[in-house]
Amino acid sequence: MGFYSKFSEQDLIESYKNQLDYQGKPDQEIINEILSRGSLEDFQDKIKSQHLFLNEQNRLIREIHGHYMNKLSKQECLSLLSSDFLSDKTIGILVNTKYNQIHRKVENLKVDSDTLMFSIFGTIVASVVSTIVILIVLYKFIFLSVFAFGLLIPAYIINYWIIGLFTGKTRDNLAVFIATFIATLLNCVYSIFLINYS
Structure with missing residues (x-):
C-alpha cells in the first residue's frame, strides 16, 4: 500500500495541485495512485472542472455583492444572475447565503x-x-x-x-x-x- 492509497479523491487532488505548485511536477508515487484509480486525463479533467466551478462561483459572489450594495432585492438579484455551470437551485442558495452574510456584516458595522x-x-x-x-x-x-x-x-x-x-x-x-x-x-x-x- 502506497502513501496515497487512503487519501480521498479530494485529498488526492489537493496533494497533486500542491506538488505542481511547489515542485513543478507531481512525484511518481502520486501518479501511480491516480493511475490505480483511473486515467490521468480523467483526474486532470476533474481538477479543471473544479477550477471552472470555483471561478464561476466567485464571479457570481462578486455580482451578488454588487447587487446587494445597489440595494436590489434577492428576487431582483436572482433574475439578473445566470450560469452555465451552476443550477438555478445552487444560485438561489448562493444568493440567500451571501445576502444574509453581507447583511449581518453591514449591520454589525453600523453605528447608530x-x-x-x-x-x-x-x-x-x-x-x-x-x-x-x-x-x-x-x-x-x-x-x-x-x-x-x-x-x-x-x-x-x-x-x-x-x-x-x-x-x-x-x-x-x-x-x-x-x-x-x-x-x-x-x-x-x-x-x-x-x-x-x-
Whole structure:
C-alpha cells in the first residue's frame, strides 16, 4: 500500500495541485495512485472542472455583492444572475447565503444611536464587573499581583464580551472597539484608586 492509497479523491487532488505548485511536477508515487484509480486525463479533467466551478462561483459572489450594495432585492438579484455551470437551485442558495452574510456584516458595522447608548452602558457595567473579577483573582492568588498589568488582557476580554452582549455587535464595530478600550482604561483607573485608598 502506497502513501496515497487512503487519501480521498479530494485529498488526492489537493496533494497533486500542491506538488505542481511547489515542485513543478507531481512525484511518481502520486501518479501511480491516480493511475490505480483511473486515467490521468480523467483526474486532470476533474481538477479543471473544479477550477471552472470555483471561478464561476466567485464571479457570481462578486455580482451578488454588487447587487446587494445597489440595494436590489434577492428576487431582483436572482433574475439578473445566470450560469452555465451552476443550477438555478445552487444560485438561489448562493444568493440567500451571501445576502444574509453581507447583511449581518453591514449591520454589525453600523453605528447608530442604539449602538452608542448600549456601548456607553456596557462600558460602565463591563469596567465595574471586570475590575471586581480581577480584584477577586488578585485577592485569591496574591502571587499574581506581580503580573497586575498582564491581567488587563483578561479584563479586556471580559469587557469585550459584556459590551458585545449589550450591543449585539463585534469588535469590528467602531463603537464596540472604542467602548472596550475605554472600559479597559477604566479598569486601570479603578484599580489605582482602590489600591491608593485601601
